[in-house]
Amino acid sequence: MKAVFLDTQSLDDLDLSPIADCVDELVCYPTTAPEQVAGRIAGFELVITNKVVLDAERIHATEALKLICVVATGVNNIDLDAATAKGIVVCNSQGYGVHSVAQHVLGLMLALHTRLLDYDRAIKNGDWNRSSQFCLLDYPILELNGRTLGIIGYGALGHEVARLARCFGMQVLIAARPGSSDIPADRVAIEELLEQADVVSLHCPLTEQTRDLIDAQALARMKPGSFLINAARGGIVNETALKDALCSGHLGGAATDVLTEEPPRTGNILLDPAIPNLIITPHSAWGSIQARQTIINQTVENIHAFLQGACLRRVN
Template sequence: MRGVFLDTLTMKLEELDTSALEKSLDRWDFYETTAPEEIAARINEADVVISNKVVLDRAAIDGAPQLKLICVCATGTNNVDLDAAKARNIAVRNVQGYAGASVPQHTLALILALATRWHDYHRDVTAGRWTRSPIFCLLDHPVMELAGKNLGIIGYGDLGQKVAQLGRALDMNVLVAESFVGHRQADRIPLQQLLAESDVISLHCPLSEQTENLVDKDFLAAMKPGALLINTARGGLVDEPALADALRSGHLGGAALDVLSAEPPPVDHPLLAKDIPNLIITPHNAWISRESRQRLLDGVVKNIEEWKKGEMG
């Protein structure tokens, strides 16, 4: 059987152990990137296709007569036309849980960065402001002490729970928003209450019809003045122009995002403007520790091996 990996650059495979993947099928073709016009030719004779972000729409799927398995090298499957795959009886498998250590670590780093304003102070030091200071330190940017503050979690799956655990280790009080699917639980509170009481809000919910642009003008206005917003989930959760306005107005104390609605973002993206205060943007790399990427790749291999057992058994 033949396999094709369409976007290995998203995984930086040279840093990982790929031996199990290479042994999983008779032949592999690896491509660092694949443009839309290259997809058809590359998967035409493939039995198995791996894609992280390359879109496999109905035309691509229907144009691959031998295709039997699509492995999404990620958690989300929104880049695959699931209806088209089902119509062809093509299995689609994703990988979950691989970033359970990396994403909470990154989230905590963003919270700490915003609270301590270390990015602003580092910029001041490199600009020579400390050298010119008449006193021994700089006190220009307000620092939030996290102990005793309220950490609001929206989306309480594995990642949300682990971020909550890290917050408690800093002596923060954890508040959890009610589920969007209507499950009432005694230890959760209405979203509006969470917005009003949280000093830090961290998003960990999936992107859906219910949560798209969840963080809009009204959401931001309802947040506690001076609060911090963290998003390591999905860019589409946030109305980005509204967030820019809330930061410029001073209503929010800061925001840190690892995801944007368009990735990579265009040069005129509203959150890339240079006049937005206390905003940190990292390039969707909360998940990219070597250990996390290895777990992801191992998960893909496991999916292939389990599929082969079902095919041959």
């Protein structure tokens, strides 16, 4: 099987030899522009992609293609109907980032509660040097113990964040599924969760039901001084409303690993340095070495299964 990897950039510091070992030929490109896709996939039976788009036109134009492996969970960059119509199998990677993302969320939560970045900046500005006592306590420090965490989206990621939060002594509330009128006994309505939680953490997918789920009205429901964490998808939180809630002081702080445009080449309202107690990380929560190596391992498993006449993690 001849294989081409269209965008290795987020994985090219890892060992890709396990993929090379299970195919006859592997051609790798760090990135692939839209106009290069058709030429680069021509003649290959296996295409491996992360974010490069394989639309109906490109899929129908190739005759050799039999298998598409997506080195991510989301497959919105693949026209699944076109692949299915041509008998092309599409497989993805699943569950690889649970521990990495949950760890990142707890790191953001701890940084907000301890005002870690504020103290780091204060020390580098010489504030501790000028202090009249042995310590510096210019920013209020809060403990996680006894606080209430509200989780919206209770898949594998939500479960792991809840487990870690309970280790810190937090109480955990789980929201009912967005858009659903059915509220299971072990869950609460989103409106109730927003009103009761000291910290709200988002782990739901971006859908038509969740787009702008956390808007100005939802933020107004949150407790004064509470925190919001988004390690899910940009677009779930209305960014203008979040800036307003932070600048007004209604929210005590927020942290996001995602923005509506990534990378934010044209800027973003949340990049304003005047916004208080906002932490932004560059969609890196998933990116631990272990998580990314798991993606490689799962891709190898997907290829082996296909070559043996079976399918793993098939999505079409």
